[in-house]
Amino acid sequence: MTQPSVGLFVTCLVDLMRPATGFAAAxxxxxxxxxxxxxxxxxxxxxxxxNSGNTEDTRAIAKQVIAAFEGFDYVVVPSGSCGGTLRKHxxxxxxADAAWQARxxxxxxxxxxxxxxxxxxxxxxxxxxxxEVAATYHDSCSGLRELGIKGQPRELLxxxxxxxxxxxxxxxxxxxxxGLFCVKYGDISEEIVSAKVADIDKTGADLVLxxxxxxxxxxxxxxxxxxxxxxxxxxxxxxxxxRDAPAIGEPDG
Amino acid sequence: MTLPRDQILGRLKSALDRENRPPEAARxxxxxRPAGLIPERGQGAPAxxxxxxxxxxxxxxxxxxxxxxxxxLPREVARYLAETNQPPALRAAQSLADVDWSSQPMLKVTxxxxxxxxxxxxxxxxxxxxxxxxxxxxxxxxxxxTLNFVPPTHIAVIRAADIAGDYEAVWARLRAEAGGGxxxxxxxxxxxxxxxxxxxxxxxxxGAHGPQRLHIVILDxxxxx
Amino acid sequence: xxxxxxxxxxxARGALDDAQLQNALDKLGRGFPLKRLEAAARLPEFERLRDxxxxxxxxxxxxxxxxxxxFEAKVEAAGGQVxxxxxxxxxxxxxxxxxxxxxxxxxxxxxxxIGEEIAINDYLENxxxxxxxxxxxxxxxxLRREPPSHIIAPAIHLSMGQVEETxxxxxxxxxxxxxxxxxxxxxxxxxTRLRDxxxxxxxxxxxxxxxxxxTGSNVLVTNEGNADLTYSLPxxxxxxxxxxxxVPTLEDASTILRVLARSATGQEMSVYTTxxxxxxxxxxxxxxxxxxVVLLDNGRSKLLGTESHExxxxxxxxxCLNHCPVYRSVGGHAYGWVYSGPMGAxxxxxxxxxxxxAHLPNASTLCGRCEQVCPMRIxxxxxxxxxxxxxxxxxxxxALGRWALEGWAWLARRPRLYRLIMGLGVAGxxxxxxxxxxxxxxxxxxGWTGGRDLPAPEGDTFIQQWHKGxxxxxxxxxxxxxxx
Numbered sequence: 001m002t003q004p005s006v007g008l009f010v011t012c013l014v015d016l017m018r019p020a021t022g023f024a025a026a027x028x029x030x031x032x033x034x035x036x037x038x039x040x041x042x043x044x045x046x047x048x049x050x051n052s053g054n055t056e057d058t059r060a061i062a063k064q065v066i067a068a069f070e071g072f073d074y075v076v077v078p079s080g081s082c083g084g085t086l087r088k089h090x091x092x093x094x095x096a097d098a099a100w101q102a103r104x105x106x107x108x109x110x111x112x113x114x115x116x117x118x119x120x121x122x123x124x125x126x127x128x129x130x131x132e133v134a135a136t137y138h139d140s141c142s143g144l145r146e147l148g149i150k151g152q153p154r155e156l157l158x159x160x161x162x163x164x165x166x167x168x169x170x171x172x173x174x175x176x177x178x179g180l181f182c183v184k185y186g187d188i189s190e191e192i193v194s195a196k197v198a199d200i201d202k203t204g205a206d207l208v209l210x211x212x213x214x215x216x217x218x219x220x221x222x223x224x225x226x227x228x229x230x231x232x233x234x235x236x237x238x239x240x241x242x243r244d245a246p247a248i249g250e251p252d253g
Numbered sequence: 254m255t256l257p258r259d260q261i262l263g264r265l266k267s268a269l270d271r272e273n274r275p276p277e278a279a280r281x282x283x284x285x286r287p288a289g290l291i292p293e294r295g296q297g298a299p300a301x302x303x304x305x306x307x308x309x310x311x312x313x314x315x316x317x318x319x320x321x322x323x324x325x326l327p328r329e330v331a332r333y334l335a336e337t338n339q340p341p342a343l344r345a346a347q348s349l350a351d352v353d354w355s356s357q358p359m360l361k362v363t364x365x366x367x368x369x370x371x372x373x374x375x376x377x378x379x380x381x382x383x384x385x386x387x388x389x390x391x392x393x394x395x396x397x398x399t400l401n402f403v404p405p406t407h408i409a410v411i412r413a414a415d416i417a418g419d420y421e422a423v424w425a426r427l428r429a430e431a432g433g434g435x436x437x438x439x440x441x442x443x444x445x446x447x448x449x450x451x452x453x454x455x456x457x458x459x460g461a462h463g464p465q466r467l468h469i470v471i472l473d474x475x476x477x478x
Numbered sequence: 479x480x481x482x483x484x485x486x487x488x489x490a491r492g493a494l495d496d497a498q499l500q501n502a503l504d505k506l507g508r509g510f511p512l513k514r515l516e517a518a519a520r521l522p523e524f525e526r527l528r529d530x531x532x533x534x535x536x537x538x539x540x541x542x543x544x545x546x547x548x549f550e551a552k553v554e555a556a557g558g559q560v561x562x563x564x565x566x567x568x569x570x571x572x573x574x575x576x577x578x579x580x581x582x583x584x585x586x587x588x589x590x591x592i593g594e595e596i597a598i599n600d601y602l603e604n605x606x607x608x609x610x611x612x613x614x615x616x617x618x619x620x621l622r623r624e625p626p627s628h629i630i631a632p633a634i635h636l637s638m639g640q641v642e643e644t645x646x647x648x649x650x651x652x653x654x655x656x657x658x659x660x661x662x663x664x665x666x667x668x669x670t671r672l673r674d675x676x677x678x679x680x681x682x683x684x685x686x687x688x689x690x691x692x693t694g695s696n697v698l699v700t701n702e703g704n705a706d707l708t709y710s711l712p713x714x715x716x717x718x719x720x721x722x723x724x725v726p727t728l729e730d731a732s733t734i735l736r737v738l739a740r741s742a743t744g745q746e747m748s749v750y751t752t753x754x755x756x757x758x759x760x761x762x763x764x765x766x767x768x769x770x771v772v773l774l775d776n777g778r779s780k781l782l783g784t785e786s787h788e789x790x791x792x793x794x795x796x797x798c799l800n801h802c803p804v805y806r807s808v809g810g811h812a813y814g815w816v817y818s819g820p821m822g823a824x825x826x827x828x829x830x831x832x833x834x835x836a837h838l839p840n841a842s843t844l845c846g847r848c849e850q851v852c853p854m855r856i857x858x859x860x861x862x863x864x865x866x867x868x869x870x871x872x873x874x875x876x877a878l879g880r881w882a883l884e885g886w887a888w889l890a891r892r893p894r895l896y897r898l899i900m901g902l903g904v905a906g907x908x909x910x911x912x913x914x915x916x917x918x919x920x921x922x923x924x925g926w927t928g929g930r931d932l933p934a935p936e937g938d939t940f941i942q943q944w945h946k947g948x949x950x951x952x953x954x955x956x957x958x959x960x961x962x
Contacts, residue, residue: 019940038944043890053870057887141845174803178843183925190929191807221930249933251915258562265543268782279541282726289530289733292523366763385747394761402706420732437693439765443751448703452615453661463703
């Protein structure tokens with residue numbers, strides 16, 4: 001029996017900044033019994049253009065993504081916000097173009113954020129591996145509010161031996177990343193991420209987890225600037241037991 | 254020159270394609286006045302409703318007393334004023350004109366509207382809503398609106414039988430009692446607890462402009478005072 | 479009111495540096511959202527009531543003309559009058575004329591955002607009529623000649639010390655040695671001060687939380703009771719309301735009231751909810767002899783059927799402000815005009831123009847919390863994006879930003895070239911940054927590195943690495959690495 005295929009849309013941030021997250025994601029999907037492919041034609045989902053009001057370029061990029069990924073059984077994205085772009089916003093882009101809208105919708109239907117996909121397809125209740133750490137989880141906004149991702153990463157993490165999850169009171173509050181917002185309105189973004197870090201501090205956790213590299217780089221960037229030892233990782237890295245990669249913003253070795 | 258009224262309505266009608274879309278649904282809504290979803294909370298048996306009304310009112314810092322009937326009202330009022338260290342004087346609504354205050358000779362009771370010098374008023378609520386511990390007052394010659402707001406202490410009298418589960422039931426009763434005529438008095442006041450503000454550093458303070466104290470007296474008996 | 483919206487960035491910088499304001503905003507962020515959550519939890523039907531409230535307003539917007547005409551007929555039947563005003567100027571003049579006809583010297587006012595929108599206080603003052611704000615927060619900011627910083631908590635930005643200072647300055651006739659060191663004393667002073675003003679006012683000017691077509695009533699919601707003293711004591715009651723405030727029936731008003739206070743302050747119901755209908759009735763001992771409804775359009779009728787259509791469902795509860803990370807960082811004054819927060823960022827460009835307000839739709843992380851808590855389920859993020867699209871299309875987005883964005887999009891559509899250029903870029907950065915793992919400073923990244931380190935890229939891109947090794951090998955190597 002041939003394994004169903006998964007097109008891994010790795011996202012531009014993971015591709016450029018943190019390949020470790022991509023490898024962790026690929027490994028988890030493979031372990032769940034799927035064949036992973038990484039089309040070389042992928043660049044970015046177009047979200048920066050979309051959120052800047054540049055709809056025309058977004059449409060062009062969306063067409064490219066649709067064409068590159070529509071042949072797979074599933075498309076998996078290790079990011080709630082890029083996943084949200086493919087699932088929620090691509091179909092909206094083609095309201096005036098029935099043919100492309102149908103293709104966008106069919107892609108949207110088989111696109112999943114990583115933890116959503118794993119929770120549904122990696123059905124195993126045994127403890128996967130051990131990682132002794134007190135962690136807290138940051139619910140990134142698009143994943144939480146566009147895709148309803150809340151329980152999935154937590155359930156997956158509950159299978160990691162030794163990992164205790166301490167919920168931050170403001171876990172569902174934005175970290176201030178917001179794509180281009182964080183550079184256009186850097187002052188405000190910094191204030192928002194400072195509040196996020198204060199909430200993380202309150203949990204006493206040693207590790208911050210999340211499902212979106214943008215948010216995680218933002219949070220790690222602030223933690224490191226403040227000299228905090230708290231580590232930050234993408235949830236996929238913990239689930240895959242990828243200890244050898246340094247945490248986000250940490251030096252090699 | 255077109256009047257602003259016609260200009261605005263014209264713009265709305267063309268945006269809504271009124272010529273081809275008669276407002277039938279809206280006509281029906283005004284005629285039938287369908288109620289929306291009514292929370293379960295207030296829908297218990299009369300005794301539960303009464304208990305819920307009192308609990309909700311106390312939750313928002315009103316005080317509640319239950320007395321057997323109107324004959325016991327003067328004593329309760331005198332007791333309340335003494336207990337809260339207030340002068341034994343009150344401005345009473347005409348709607349309570351039948352109450353015989355003579356059992357409490359110390360109590361000075363006057364009628365009319367509130368004039369800014371009164372310490373305490375007493376008026377009669379048309380209805381109550383258990384859902385949120387809300388009182389409903391209707392303005393009229395025998396229940397001036399200012400009595401509900403001007404004096405720092407307000408005593409509200411309500412018959413147990415007039416406490417409904419929800420707002421909708423009170424509207425229905427208001428319409429029914431008007432017998433098909435105009436039913437809205439100049440003012441309907443829903444009052445849920447005493448006046449408050451949190452405008453200074455989000456500190457909750459009672460008694461901003463309206464009464465600082467709201468004392469609700471429930472008459473258990475059905476007879477009118 | 480003149481806007482300072484163009485200076486949003488500077489306003490925001492000032493707000494971030496204002497320790498006292500930050501204190502107040504922290505308190506707000508901890509207070510209202512938690513109370514809303516508790517209130518929602520106490521009412522199992524809350525989410526379904528939100529759906530119904532949304533449906534009521536959608537139905538109203540589909541029949542706005544019908545309900546407004548029905549409302550007008552009922553107001554007239556109850557002895558009142560409706561004044562249709564196309565814009566702020568018409569509304570100001572109408573109110574001015576009613577006041578003059580009443581021979582008014584003083585006008586008491588209860589808080590009204592439409593009053594702020596048309597800057598009625600400045601107008602009345604110029605006409606020689608004294609407007610007196612009676613909501614405690616509004617009274618304080620009127621003395622300080624400041625705009626409100628929150629649509630339901632206008633003085634939320636001030637500390638007790640600042641209020642004390644204001645009262646000492648403005649109430650100069652009182653004993654300068656009096657104690658004003660706690661909120662209760664400040665409230666008592668304002669209450670005493672305003673008591674005579676209530677009793678002596680010629681006209682009472684209120685807003686309206688809703689207008690009811692069935693009865694011709696306006697609804698007023700307050701906690702202080704100031705609105706009730708405002709309409710019940712003077713001889714003339716003027717209501718200012720924008721036309722989307724209309725709802726069909728008392729039942730519909732009740733449904734919306736069930737979500738309003740819960741969303742706003744987390745109360746089950748505000749203390750005073752009042753339904754005013756027409757003039758005092760024969761035999762009434764109090765109540766106004768004249769009742770005027772000044773019905774304001776100010777561009778709203780043009781929003782029907784546009785991207786902003788759903789904004790007309792807004793009931794001004796303030797939940798979107800209370801939950802917005804941007805509002806909670808900079809407060810309301812930074813937005814530079816009457817409204818603020820997500821609802822302000824959607825409304826303001828339509829009211830004062832895109833040139834003036836270009837920052838506001840962009841100054842959002844699009845986190846979506848506002849839509850999540852909006853009792854009327856207004857899709858605020860989508861509407862902010864729609865403004866961004868308009869700003870972009872009309873070339874109001876900064877030239878440098880456009881150029882960068884379009885250049886990047888151009889590259890993103892050419893995967894091979896993208897891979898080559900980005901690959902070189904991250905390899906370089908990776909080499910520079912791997913030793914520390916992050917950058918403290920980087921050319922052109924000042925927006926980020928002002929307060930944050932920038933994590934350095936690993937070096938090779940994921941796609942380069944993936945395609946370098948055969949797939950199976952790569953995965954085998956990863957497993958080996960993990961076992962190491």
